[in-house]
Amino acid sequence: MYMMATSPNSMVVNTSFSRLGPLKLPTISKFKIGLCQFSVTLDKNQNLIHARKLIKVAAEQGARIVVLPEMWNCPYSNDFFAKYAEDYDNKDDSPSFSLLSEVASCHGVTIVGGSMPERSNGQLYNTCVFGADGKLKAKHRKIHLFDIDIQGDISFKESETFTAGDKPTIVDTDIGRIGVGICHDIRFPELAMLYRAQGAHMICYPGAFNMSTGELLWELMQRTRAADNQLLVATCSPSRGSTGSYTTWGHSTLVGPSGELIATTACEETVVVAEIDYSAVQLQRQNIPLEKQWRREIYKFMDISEAESLKISTCFVSLPSDTVL
Numbered sequence: 264m265y266m267m268a269t270s271p272n273s274m275v276v277n278t279s280f281s282r283l284g285p286l287k288l289p290t291i292s293k294f295k296i297g298l299c300q301f302s303v304t305l306d307k308n309q310n311l312i313h314a315r316k317l318i319k320v321a322a323e324q325g326a327r328i329v330v331l332p333e334m335w336n337c338p339y340s341n342d343f344f345a346k347y348a349e350d351y352d353n354k355d356d357s358p359s360f361s362l363l364s365e366v367a368s369c370h371g372v373t374i375v376g377g378s379m380p381e382r383s384n385g386q387l388y389n390t391c392v393f394g395a396d397g398k399l400k401a402k403h404r405k406i407h408l409f410d411i412d413i414q415g416d417i418s419f420k421e422s423e424t425f426t427a428g429d430k431p432t433i434v435d436t437d438i439g440r441i442g443v444g445i446c447h448d449i450r451f452p453e454l455a456m457l458y459r460a461q462g463a464h465m466i467c468y469p470g471a472f473n474m475s476t477g478e479l480l481w482e483l484m485q486r487t488r489a490a491d492n493q494l495l496v497a498t499c500s501p502s503r504g505s506t507g508s509y510t511t512w513g514h515s516t517l518v519g520p521s522g523e524l525i526a527t528t529a530c531e532e533t534v535v536v537a538e539i540d541y542s543a544v545q546l547q548r549q550n551i552p553l554e555k556q557w558r559r560e561i562y563k564f565m566d567i568s569e570a571e572s573l574k575i576s577t578c579f580v581s582l583p584s585d586t587v588l
């Protein structure tokens with residue numbers, strides 16, 4: 264078993280897929296995905312109308328799963344998150360959530376609802392709601408908050424406003440087992456490895472990378488997460504013209520299990536609709552059987568403080584061969 268700090272109720276999975284060994288295919292293993300890249304304005308209602316329209320466009324082109332951008336109903340700025348936040352447990356205070364349920368049920372699609380500011384028990388979270396046929400299946404609260412300060416370039420501190428989520432989110436659907444991360448979460452390979460170990464077919468990362476880090480890293484990290492873990496990676500960003508001082512990189516993308524680009528776009532508004540075929544995941548895992556090649560007896564990732572307390576100068580240590588990771 265793969266060990267990582269997870270809380271059991273964060274995993275919305277059943278046991279129909281094995282965790283290790285050959286990947287099992289879900290009921291539907293060939294289908295289309297829609298990535299709705301659109302501009303986010305100050306007018307929340309307008310953002311909702313926009314999302315509704317583009318989800319429809321994706322569904323009409325045959326998408327069974329639709330991914331929205333990070334912060335699709337609110338400009339990406341600490342000045343707005345609290346004002347636009349909704350409480351998804353309160354029907355009267357969640358118009359964005361209600362819209363997603365209604366549209367998903369109307370079009371019979373699974374929705375990875377990008378992210379929105381969520382208010383819950385006095386805290387704010389950057390949250391993705393995941394629903395199928397209008398029913399909420401899971402909520403992913405961004406685990407790794409985007410706090411950076413690149414001198415003379417970009418500075419952003421999500422932790423000024425948001426509380427970090429503390430659970431991974433992986434969901435079983437008729438179109439596969441899907442893991443969720445939000446934007447900065449993609450920089451942490453451990454989360455993707457965890458999803459892979461839990462039998463994920465695909466990881467969806469709604470994101471809003473910026474002009475400073477986007478060009479170098481956005482595609483690179485998607486391809487790396489996909490190739491390392493031999494699964495699909497889908498991302499969806501707001502388009503470039505979105506309101507606010509934060510300029511988004513765009514480039515919503517679908518990457519296949521060998522790290523290949525299946526579909527991508529530039530920075531304008533668009534709906535990317537692309538074909539997914541999980542047999543490519545099976546084939547890639549047969550061709551290059553990483554799972555059999557992993558040397559779990561040699562490496563274990565440990566926390567720096569743990570390593571320091573053991574007086575180990577590197578995070579990688581040799582372990583007895585019977586250690587199970």
Ligand SMILES: O=C(O)CCC(=O)C(=O)O
Nearest residue numbers: 409446447471472473476
């Ligand atoms: O990690 C990065 O460089 C960008 C992340 C980001 O924009 C976000 O988490 O919203």
